[in-house]
Amino acid sequence: MSEFTIVLATVFTVFITVLFLQRLLQNRGKRYPNGPFGFPIVGHLPLFGNNPPKTFMKWWKIYGDVFSIRLGSWNTVVVNGYNAVKSAAEHPDDAFSGRPNFVSTDILKERIKEDTFAFGNFSPVYLKQRKLASKALRLFTSKRSEIIEELVTSEAKDFADILVKKYNRHSGQIELDVQTLVTRIIYQFLYGRNKTVDVDRHVKALIKALEEFNDLTGSGSPLDVLPWLRYVIPWKVDELRKSFARTDEIMTEQVQEHYETFAPGNIRDVADAIIASDADDEENKDRYVLTRARLNLTLADLQGAGVDTTNKTLSWMFLYMAKFPQVQERVYTEINDKVGTARSVMLKDKPDLVYTNAVILEVMRIVTQIPFSLPHYAMKNAKLQGYDVDKDTVVIFNLFSVHHEKEFWKDPESFRPERFLSDGKSLDEEKCNHMFAFSHGRRRCVGEFLAKMNLFLSFSIVMQKCKIIKPVDEKLDLTPIPGLVYSSKPYKLLVQERN
Structure with missing residues (x-):
């Protein structure tokens, strides 16, 4: 061995030793959560597998409610189970209410140089x-x-008629029809x-952008958590920008049209309502101005989140109705008994359609289409379940674990809507409160009410008017396709009109 090699090896050893001792001193007195062994550079990404929620459930059993992993370049803590997730989401001083500065965040911020x-x-x-x-x-x-x-009733009735017209005799994929409705x-x-709404210009363009964004930001996506990859495969980032x-x-x-035609006192839609709300709010005017660009971004978030989640939830619901025809028949029977066929289901019917509500909740629970919520971020050093979580740590709320907690749900892998019924006549309040489909805490979905109303009316009206049938040669695979929002695999259905 040459002298140069010996010197180099000595310097490297000293460097590693100093780093180790420095880290040891910094962490003295701290208690960090354990976690599985990962890899250099990429961390635990290769270990997620084809079904990350299942992988995380295995790690939960081994390492407990709070465990640590590494998402590419980011130290990460995963929070599991109802109590731990609730505690993290409601943490004092909003310690875990931040968002990490992932590659996707940079791309979004580029639009007006702002979050x-x-x-x-x-x-x-x-x-x-x-x-x-x-x-x-x-x-x-x-x-x-x-x-x-x-509006929702009219669109849902037209949608049901379209399904019957297109898929009464020949089965087909209803995905684009659901996307267009939502x-x-x-x-x-x-x-x-x-x-x-132009299907080609509006629907397809929006869905394409959302799918590309889901691919970039979904669990296990290296491009989002390995910043240097954007320079290796720049075309992926360019596609998303376009x-x-x-x-x-x-x-x-x-937005341009709304600013030109806005009239106080005449609230036509959400865009008008945002402009009106800003005009009425004098607080902090010197610190924040609702520019057109900012209004654009707010509407973009409401549009993107509303379309993507509602569209995929409805697709999952129709898939499950075809897969479990006995459940579908019970939904139809309840609607027929409580509402009849002379008029459409209305919001005032919701308290009476207890089983229908239970089915909606159960599909949302068993699928958990955003299994890890949007990524959170520790904005300060904090404690969680007795463990230290350092500032600048990514924090993942494992919502899938909340909805599949065996000790609470008993048989979480079974599709059983009646689990949400307390006495057959009302919903079980405790189980309803155990649902975090719209996340929890200060980052809870701001459009939750509209989403729930949309889902209830759209689903109920289609069930009132249509019978969803599994084609003889169709398998109806319930395995989800991973992404930021988990979607169902493509499937075909027959749709017949109810007599």
């Missing part, structure tokens, strides 16, 4: 945007509740009743 609403950090800008969005949604629903219900409803929520540019162009047109 977005859903993916932005827990900052004064975020708080202002959330306050505005919450106030606007309350204003819109209070002023236009009847119009909102009429996009039409959300689009009109945001930009006004009777707005024309997709968002197309959807931004659509929103920019609508």
Whole structure:
């Protein structure tokens, strides 16, 4: 061995020893959660497998409610089970309410050099945007509740007729039809009743952008957590930029029109409601101004989240109804008994359609289509379940574990809607409160009410008018496709009109 090699080896050994001792001193007195062994550079990404929620459930059993992994370049803590997730989401001082600065966040921020609403950090800008969005949604629903219900009802009835017309004799994939339904409803929520939705320009462009974003941000996606990859495969980032540019162009047109035609006291839609809410709020005017670009971003988040999650939830519901025809028949029987066929299901019927509500909850529970919520971020050093979590640590809320907690649900892998019934006549309040489908805490989905209303009416009206049938040669695989929002595998259905 040459002298140079010996010197090099000695320097390297000393360097590693110093780093180790420095880390030891820094961490003295701290207690960090354990976790599985990972790999250099990529961390635990290769270990997630084809079904990350199942992998995380195995690690939960081994390492407990809080365990540590590494997402590429990021130290990460995974929080599991109802009690631990609730504790983290409600942590004092919003310690875990931040968002990590992933590659996807940078791409979103490029649009106006500022954090977005859903993916932005827990900052004064975020708080202002959330306050505005919450106030606007309350204003819109209070002023236009009847119009909102009429809109969803009308669209859902037309959708049911389309399904019967297209798939009565020949089975087919209903995915685009569901996407079109949800996009039409959300689009009109945001930009006004009777707005024309072009399937090619609006629906397909939006779904394409959302799918590309899901691929980039989904659990186990290296591009999002290994920043240097954006320079290795720059075309992936460019594709996403182009997709968002197309959807931004659509929103920019609508925002321009709203600013030109806005009239105080005439709240036509959510965009109007946001402008009105901002105009009425004098607090912190010197710190925040609702520019058109910021309104664009807020609407983009409401549109993206609303379309993607609602569309995929409905697709899962129809898949499960075909897979479990006895459940579908019980839903139809309840609707027929409580509402009949002379009129459409209405929001006022919701308390009476207990089993129908239980089915919606059970599909959302068993699928948990956003199994890890959106990634959280420790904004300060904090304690969680007795463990230390350092500032700048990514924090993952494992919502799948909450919805599949065996000690609480007993048989979480079984599709059993009656688990949500307390006495056959009402919903079990404890089990309903155990659902975190819209996340929990200060980052809980701001559009939860509209999403639940949309899902209930759309699903109930289709069940009232249609019979969903599994084709003889169709397997109906319930295994999800991983992403930020987990989608079902493509499937075909027959749809017949109820007599």
